[in-house]
Each structure stands twice: as C-alpha cells, then as structure tokens.
Amino acid sequence: MNVRLFTKAQFRIGTPSLADVTSPVDKEWANRIRALAAEKDAVILAHNYQVPEIQDVAHHVGDSLALSRIAATVPESTIVFCGVHFMAETAKILSYDKTIIIPDERAGCSLADTITADQLREWKAQHPGAVVVSYVNTTAAVKAETDICCTSSNAVEVVQSIPADVPVLFCPDQFLGAHVQRMTKRDNMHIWMGECHVHAGINGSELKAMVAAEPDAELFVHPECGCATSAMYLASEGVVPAERTHILSTGGMLDAARTTKAKKVLVATETGMLHQLRKVNVTTVFEPVNRAAVCKYMKMITPEKLEHALVHGTDVVDVPRDIADRARLSVERMIAIGTPSRVGE
Ligand code: 13P
Numbered sequence: 001m002n003v004r005l006f007t008k009a010q011f012r013i014g015t016p017s018l019a020d021v022t023s024p025v026d027k028e029w030a031n032r033i034r035a036l037a038a039e040k041d042a043v044i045l046a047h048n049y050q051v052p053e054i055q056d057v058a059h060h061v062g063d064s065l066a067l068s069r070i071a072a073t074v075p076e077s078t079i080v081f082c083g084v085h086f087m088a089e090t091a092k093i094l095s096y097d098k099t100i101i102i103p104d105e106r107a108g109c110s111l112a113d114t115i116t117a118d119q120l121r122e123w124k125a126q127h128p129g130a131v132v133v134s135y136v137n138t139t140a141a142v143k144a145e146t147d148i149c150c151t152s153s154n155a156v157e158v159v160q161s162i163p164a165d166v167p168v169l170f171c172p173d174q175f176l177g178a179h180v181q182r183m184t185k186r187d188n189m190h191i192w193m194g195e196c197h198v199h200a201g202i203n204g205s206e207l208k209a210m211v212a213a214e215p216d217a218e219l220f221v222h223p224e225c226g227c228a229t230s231a232m233y234l235a236s237e238g239v240v241p242a243e244r245t246h247i248l249s250t251g252g253m254l255d256a257a258r259t260t261k262a263k264k265v266l267v268a269t270e271t272g273m274l275h276q277l278r279k280v281n282v283t284t285v286f287e288p289v290n291r292a293a294v295c296k297y298m299k300m301i302t303p304e305k306l307e308h309a310l311v312h313g314t315d316v317v318d319v320p321r322d323i324a325d326r327a328r329l330s331v332e333r334m335i336a337i338g339t340p341s342r343v344g345e
C-alpha cells in the first residue's frame with residue numbers, strides 16, 4: 001500500500017496559554033486545572049465539540065486527526081482526553097506506555113457503535129482481497145481488523161492511496177463514504193450503512209430552507225452530515241454556488257474560517273464547533289444549520305468531571321495489548337496521510 005511517512009515536522013505544538021479565559025471565576029478554575037495538570041505531568045487534549053470552558057483550558061484543541069498526531073508525540077506521561085471514548089483509545093494505541101484518562105468513560109459514539117469486530121470480520125470474508133478503510137470513529141477491536149484508518153480530514157487521500165483496481169471496504173459512515181466515492185470516482189468501494197445520529201439529523205430540507213433565507217452565506221458542511229449529499233446536489237443544481245459550499249472536517253472548517261471573506265457562514269455540524277470558529281474569526285457571523293445538533297456524548301465531559309479526573313486519575317482507558325498492536329499499524333498509516341489541520345492552544 002502506498003503511504004507516506006509521518007514526520008514530526010508535519011504539525012505544530014505550541015506554548016499553551018490561558019489568554020481566552022476572561023471571567024475571574026473561570027480563570028480561578030482554569031488556573032487550578034493547569035496546576036493540577038502540571039503536578040500530575042498531564043497534558044489536556046480537547047476535541048472541537050467540547051464545551052467552551054474545556055476548549056479554553058485544554059493545552060491543545062483540534063479535530064480527531066490533529067489530536068491523534070499530538071497524542072503520538074507529547075512528552076507528558078499522562079494524557080487527559082476530553083472527547084469521546086474511541087479518541088482516548090486511539091491515544092492509548094499510539095502511546096501505549098502512557099496513562100490515558102477520559103473524564104467520563106461512558107462518553108461513547110453512536111457511529112462507532114454501528115459496527116463490531118465480528119461484523120467486520122464477516123464482511124471481509126465476503127470480499128477477500130479488499131482493503132479495509134475504517135473511519136477513526138470505531139472501537140480499537142474494529143481498528144485491529146482494519147488496513148488503514150482515516151478521519152474526515154484525510155478520507156479522500158487515504159482511499160486515493162489504494163491502487164485503483166483494489167476493492168475497498170469503507171466503514172462505518174455511509175455519508176462520509178458517499179462523499180469519498182464522489183470525490184475519488186471509484187466504482188469498487190463497498191460502504192457500510194452506519195451513521196452518526198447527530199449529523200444524520202442535519203438534513204437537506206433544513207439546509208435548503210436556510211440557504212434560501214440566506215442567499216449570500218457560505219456553507220461549511222461536515223461530511224458525516226445527512227445533508228452532505230444534498231449540499232453537493234444543491235451546488236451541482238446551482239441552487240447554491242459550488243464555490244460557496246465547502247465539505248470540511250472540523251479542522252478544515254477552522255482553516256476555512258481564518259480566510260473567509262463572507263459576512264455569514266452556515267455551519268452544518270455539532271454546535272460545539274461554533275466556539276472555535278467564532279474565536280478564529282470575529283468579523284464573520286457563524287450560525288448553526290441545526291441548533292439541536294448537540295452530541296450528548298461529547299457533552300458528558302464537564303468542567304467538574306475534568307477536575308475530578310485530574311485529582312483522582314480516573315477513568316483510565318485501557319486497550320488489550322494484542323488488539324493495540326494490531327490496531328497501531330492502521331492508525332499510524334492514517335496519521336501519515338493528509339495535510340495536517342492546525343490545532344488551537
Ligand atoms: P473530526 O474528525 O472532523 O474532528 O470529526 C470527529 C467527529 O466525531 C465528528 O462527529
């Protein structure tokens with residue numbers, strides 16, 4: 001398989017600061033959290049969908065790919081992962097000797113739950129010789145059955161790295177799979193019919209109504225969205241100009257937000273994303289396509305639970321060594337491919 005080598009120079013890790021925490025109460029809490037982290041030799045990583053307080057206190061904020069890259073190289077002996085369980089598992093796979101903590105181990109992912117390792121083994125048996133590409137939103141056991149993982153920011157490049165005549169099994173997200181198929185024009189891709197309940201709920205009719213009401217706005221659409229197909233359809237039909245419709249990972253949205261000249265951007269993803277978007281661009285108005293697009297799993301990580309996790313060292317995330325060893329190759333191939341998105345500090 002043709003994959004490029006991962007080098008440390010592909011991403012940046014800067015000096016963390018608490019410049020964004022302004023209220024005195026929050027500042028006191030944030031200083032306490034940072035002091036605890038220093039005392040425990042811990043680094044705090046937060047996904048772009050976390051609540052604002054957690055994004056602002058974290059040492060690094062980013063999308064799944066950027067956070068995986070950071071987890072693989074940070075010097076601290078403990079990683080406190082403010083995100084969902086599969087993200088913390090990925091950190092464990094990449095940094096097996098470190099202690100990985102998630103403030104609430106019940107923070108799962110409805111998309112990761114749509115395929116088990118047994119189901120994947122059965123699917124592989126039906127397609128001998130196919131290469132398995134799994135979205136990073138999967139359990140460690142599924143990753144152990146996978147040839148190469150991907151995230152929304154590098155899924156197209158990952159599939160393009162596989163020789164054109166080799167069939168691909170793509171799991172578990174059907175909307176991301178459809179997006180990749182459209183971009184690569186591959187006719188030998190089999191797609192698992194999983195979906196994320198939050199993104200599947202952002203549908204084409206809502207999007208169409210908002211676009212009609214805001215004819216000058218740009219559109220940022222996460223490829224997990226049920227509306228991604230409709231967004232592309234609206235663009236190809238000329239209902240919204242293609243140059244104003246962008247299908248982007250959460251990290252890709254931040255990069256696009258830094259340079260957009262639009263007065264308004266309609267954002268089709270989990271609403272936690274708006275915090276970082278509004279921070280990197282204070283002149284553009286960012287509005288959610290669906291205000292109810294809230295991931296209850298991401299929001300299980302609260303400021304109180306983060307403090308509890310640092311004080312008590314729980315919940316520890318473990319992956320059996322044999323599964324981690326098999327999963328590592330597919331995750332390392334993933335972080336070797338694609339342009340790194342920036343991380344916030
Ligand atoms: P990103 O890879 O874009 O960060 O998305 C992760 C995720 O869980 C989206 O729902």
Ligand code: SF4
Pocket residue numbers: 084108109110111112137196197198199224270295296297298
């Ligand atoms: Fe999983 Fe969807 Fe939540 Fe992302 S938004 S973590 S895919 S349930």
